[in-house]
Amino acid sequence: MFRALFTATALLLASPAFAAFQSDRITVTTEGSGSDVVLVHGLASTTRVWKGTVERVPGHRYHLVQIAGMGANPPGGNAQGALIAPVAEEIARYIREEKLGKPAVIGHSMGGTIAMMVAARHPESVGRLMVVDMSPFVGAMFGGPNATADSVRPIADAMRARSAKATPEDRERERKATITSMIDTESERAGPIEDGLASDPNAVANAFSELIVTDLRPELASIKAPTEVLYVTPKGAPFTDAQMDEMYKAAFANLDGVKLERVPNSAHFIMLDQPDVFADKVKAFLGN
Numbered sequence: 234m235f236r237a238l239f240t241a242t243a244l245l246l247a248s249p250a251f252a253a254f255q256s257d258r259i260t261v262t263t264e265g266s267g268s269d270v271v272l273v274h275g276l277a278s279t280t281r282v283w284k285g286t287v288e289r290v291p292g293h294r295y296h297l298v299q300i301a302g303m304g305a306n307p308p309g310g311n312a313q314g315a316l317i318a319p320v321a322e323e324i325a326r327y328i329r330e331e332k333l334g335k336p337a338v339i340g341h342s343m344g345g346t347i348a349m350m351v352a353a354r355h356p357e358s359v360g361r362l363m364v365v366d367m368s369p370f371v372g373a374m375f376g377g378p379n380a381t382a383d384s385v386r387p388i389a390d391a392m393r394a395r396s397a398k399a400t401p402e403d404r405e406r407e408r409k410a411t412i413t414s415m416i417d418t419e420s421e422r423a424g425p426i427e428d429g430l431a432s433d434p435n436a437v438a439n440a441f442s443e444l445i446v447t448d449l450r451p452e453l454a455s456i457k458a459p460t461e462v463l464y465v466t467p468k469g470a471p472f473t474d475a476q477m478d479e480m481y482k483a484a485f486a487n488l489d490g491v492k493l494e495r496v497p498n499s500a501h502f503i504m505l506d507q508p509d510v511f512a513d514k515v516k517a518f519l520g521n
Contacts, residue, residue, distance in 0.1 A: 321354065
């Protein structure tokens with residue numbers, strides 16, 4: 234009897250229903266216990282950006298999504314071609330296959346774009362959505378208020394071509410300058426710089442190009458999850474706080490009930506520049 238029970242159990246555990254989630258585009262690790270929260274990092278970044286948030290906001294089971302090709306992670310399926318849309322589909326598949334129900338999803342920067350995609354294209358998969366410093370159409374920052382995906386495509390193609398010609402020294406110099414502008418807190422820059430330098434150049438260039446031409450504004454109406462957007466006025470940007478507020482208001486006009494909040498005294502990585510403030514926002518968002 235016990236032998237039969239053991240055999241049956243072994244067969245069940247070997248079945249697809251019990252198989253670990255497999256993907257050549259993302260890996261997911263979990264921390265903590267409680268309600269499910271999916272965390273998605275940004276371009277040329279890794280899950281390390283969420284460390285302080287996970288520590289400061291206990292009581293949840295965090296699903297930390299690591300995108301292949303970002304940081305010292307082999308690019309896998311993200312080595313060539315589109316990255317953002319396929320990764321969004323993989324996250325939706327992860328939520329479905331792991332039977333998470335309708336978890337909260339928090340995405341930073343490019344991860345915010347991915348989170349919006351999941352919520353818009355799989356509205357049944359997301360219970361709450363937080364977007365951290367990301368507009369639904371980055372192309373407007375390059376092509377102006379009347380920009381379209383088609384009008385900024387030449388810009389995206391030119392930037393990708395420029396990236397392909399960059400030397401390792403060029404990339405190191407650019408990555409350090411970029412992170413310096415995106416993180417005000419000097420002591421927090423080393424990790425993101427390391428992750429950026431370790432990221433696969435092709436995956437980063439392709440993802441950035443894809444990001445520029447991705448316009449999610451028409452899809453926002455499909456998002457059914459309560460949504461909160463945290464943003465900053467970029468350091469050195471030719472915009473006042475009031476102008477930035479109006480830009481975000483216009484960008485998210487198609488999403489009913491969205492909560493928009495600008496976080497002062499912070500650059501792009503809000504969770505690193507204002508960790509306690511960010512943690513408080515996340516606690517309120519998750520209903521702690």
